[in-house]
Amino acid sequence: MAILKLNWYLVVKRSSCSFLGEQECSPYKSIRWLSISPSYSRLIFTNFFSITLLFCSFEQNLLNMSIFADKLILWYRANQRTLPWRDNPNPYFIWLSEIILQQTRVVQGLPYYLRFVEQFPTVQDLAKAEESEVLRLWQGLGYYSRARNLHTTAKMVCEKHKGIFPTQYSELLKLKGIGTYTAAAIASFSTGERVAVLDGNVFRVLARNFGIFEDIGSGKAKKIFTQTAQELLPEGNSAEYNQAVMEFGALHCKPVNPDCPNCIFQVSCYAFAHKKQQELPVKIKKTKIRIRQFDYLVWEHEDKVLMKIRKEKDIWQGLYDFDLVENMDFFETDFGKKMEIKSVSPIFAHILTHQKLNVRFVRLEIKEKAVFEQIKAEKGLQVFQRTEIEALPKPILIANYLANHFF
Ligand code: SF4
16 A cells, blocks of 8 residues: 555656646645646546545645654754743733744844833733833834734723733734734634644745745735645644744744755755755745935934924834935035034935935034024924933934934
């Protein structure tokens, strides 16, 4: 029977190779070929022997999948990092850690997580906080909409769920800032619900192991990867498996220099066999980087400074910055030619997801209080004592300037 199974696996694999061409020849294609090709399936069903082979193939695939999961879990038990949000099924802590770690490395996110848990030990504490307090604690992590959503969701959990954080995948998806990945993580880690996580690490591990060449930014890829990830989930141990596959991607099958020579999947990995590690996963870049020039005007009078809260619906909403002149050299303006300049900072390059900001800070000392008040009123700015600025939530760009060139 074992030989029969092996033969069948090779028959399917070879058929799909010759049919689909070299690049498409992957275990992933072989596994799925029966389900995507009705004509091929009809061919197989023409005699009893083929039916037997078909079931053997399915059995083989299930076996392969469970071996994959078992190997991964064993690796995880031996190699996992000790992290404070692991081994605690409290969905509030899992949620905090997941939101903080989106687009953030563990080493950078860990101190933020610890500060949030200390300051807001329950979801009720977070809901009661002022938004500015949450933003201030978040300062430096970037993507501030995550912090605003965090706060909104905490309030929602208190209002609609009596302060009890939901754990069901379908319920979690209704909360602000919680997408399919975060909902799957919270549901599986807290209660073991059988839903597979799919983040950048999982895309990479699956694409490389099973030779999936679909662009991971496409809707089609999302479907394929979700289905594959779901099929790999072992019965009754989704929490550990989900953590294992993400940890394996983060520590071992890394984007650059994956540790292939010491890998548990070396004999079966498609990318290793075909030297496609750098090509997988496929990610087609579509977004163009926009370059913006900012001149920030720091208006000062004695120990007072003018700042402004960003009200626009943008990534810095709710944070404080200075009077902004964009895409115009301040020194070339009529106003700029007349002003007495206290100092000009070097240019700060600040990278956002789809933008590069080149930023200069110009300090302007206003001698007369009446002029200072007039500028404040005309430009809709707020007055702060120098000593008050530190406590305000600010983009990290502003915080860095203040720390290095102002105080
Ligand atoms: S062999 Fe290399 S590419 Fe394949 S899973 Fe292991 S580390 Fe990743």
